[in-house]
Amino acid sequence: MHARKRILVTGGAGFLGSFLCERLLSEGNDVLCVDNYYTGSRETVLHLLDDPHFEMLRHDITQPLYVECDEIYNLACPASPVHYQFDPVQTLRTSVHGAINLLGLAKRTKAKIFQASTSEVYGDPAVHPQTEDYRGSVNPIGPRACYDEGKRCAETLFFDYHRRHGIDIRVARIFNTYGPRMHPNDGRVVSNFIVQALRDEPITVFGDGRQTRSFCYVDDLIEGFVRLMGAPDGTTGPINLGNPAEFEVVELAELVVEMTGSASRIVHKPLPIDDPTRRRPDISKARNELGWQPTVPLREGLEKTIAYFERRLSGRAEHLDD
Numbered sequence: 001m002h003a004r005k006r007i008l009v010t011g012g013a014g015f016l017g018s019f020l021c022e023r024l025l026s027e028g029n030d031v032l033c034v035d036n037y038y039t040g041s042r043e044t045v046l047h048l049l050d051d052p053h054f055e056m057l058r059h060d061i062t063q064p065l066y067v068e069c070d071e072i073y074n075l076a077c078p079a080s081p082v083h084y085q086f087d088p089v090q091t092l093r094t095s096v097h098g099a100i101n102l103l104g105l106a107k108r109t110k111a112k113i114f115q116a117s118t119s120e121v122y123g124d125p126a127v128h129p130q131t132e133d134y135r136g137s138v139n140p141i142g143p144r145a146c147y148d149e150g151k152r153c154a155e156t157l158f159f160d161y162h163r164r165h166g167i168d169i170r171v172a173r174i175f176n177t178y179g180p181r182m183h184p185n186d187g188r189v190v191s192n193f194i195v196q197a198l199r200d201e202p203i204t205v206f207g208d209g210r211q212t213r214s215f216c217y218v219d220d221l222i223e224g225f226v227r228l229m230g231a232p233d234g235t236t237g238p239i240n241l242g243n244p245a246e247f248e249v250v251e252l253a254e255l256v257v258e259m260t261g262s263a264s265r266i267v268h269k270p271l272p273i274d275d276p277t278r279r280r281p282d283i284s285k286a287r288n289e290l291g292w293q294p295t296v297p298l299r300e301g302l303e304k305t306i307a308y309f310e311r312r313l314s315g316r317a318e319h320l321d322d
């Protein structure tokens, strides 16, 4: 019989975290969601609050946490450049002190622990597409460094705890992911463009828009998380999780305008400092080790995301989940 696991999800009230909590509950687990609501909100998990197997705790992971659990998914950290640059020291503290506390918790409870790392560890990459053995090109003193270097340091801590204390770690390097339940003010490109298009406001393309990103739909990503956590002992990662279909930012803008039938025009704004020029995951490792690959093409994922924002902006969504 399937034993009910007690799973801790930090950052569980954020965009990805809320989908992960839902998925873990649907598989018959007890879920403890920990979040300080820095960028997340109770609304993303409102529909789970009646579930007796779901528990919500307001807590900042930079502080020690003493709970009992079998598995930990560490997702706590603001992910949008606007939000992670708002208080850069807090961002670093969350990645670094947060990782130490959760690894300490994993050590004491012997829990398996997953880290939501990022394609940003590759910085503005000289290798394309990015493979896991590429060590990256991060500017350590730029405005993105609080996020990039924090996540790099967290990876270091995960591997040190693994080598020194035998902790069972799973490190995923996540590439740009989008979907319903993103906050309208999240600030990342997909939600910005959709919200601007639905309001017939100018679409803000930074720079000439020729920089590329590879966009993964949230359901695909969550499947990758669960497969990585369930993979055989020793599957530590780091492992790229993302959709290898690469698009220019301006192509995304045009697609969103077309799909929403918006009257919006594209306007160009300055390119932020250190904005990576291209990004695309090599997912051979995820294919081989996890049998995983994305299944939702950009157009299909955008349809669902646009439908969500239409409901939300028209005030028709009673819960974020509707």
Ligand code: NAD
Pocket: 010, 011, 012, 013, 014, 015, 016, 017, 034, 035, 036, 037, 038, 039, 040, 041, 059, 060, 061, 062, 074, 075, 076, 077, 078, 079, 080, 094, 098, 116, 117, 118, 119, 173, 174, 175, 176, 177, 178
């Ligand atoms: P999000 O901002 O929606 O979620 C982050 C959550 O962490 C929020 O609920 C926030 O309140 C919480 N949080 C922040 N600091 C905290 C702290 N000190 N203590 C407790 N909770 C805290 O972002 P998301 O897109 O859901 O990202 C989740 C994780 O995945 C992050 O670690 C992010 O770095 C990583 N990631 C996401 C993407 C992506 O494209 N979505 C890409 C790469 C990595």
Ligand code: UDP
Pocket: 063, 064, 065, 066, 067, 100, 101, 102, 103, 104, 105, 106, 107, 108, 109
């Ligand atoms: N920690 C925690 N919860 C636990 C166990 C540890 O938050 O259940 C924190 C603890 O505060 C410590 C950190 O994790 O600062 C690292 O723990 P570890 O055991 O590795 O280090 P030590 O306590 O020896 O400094």
Ligand code: UDP
Pocket: 080, 081, 176, 187, 188, 189, 190, 192, 193, 204, 205, 206, 207, 211, 213, 249, 271, 272, 275, 276
């Ligand atoms: N971007 C843009 N307009 C926006 C927001 C972002 O052109 O309103 C660009 C940004 O410069 C970057 C890409 O879209 O090149 C992805 O940005 P995002 O903040 O979503 O994530 P990143 O991958 O940079 O962390």
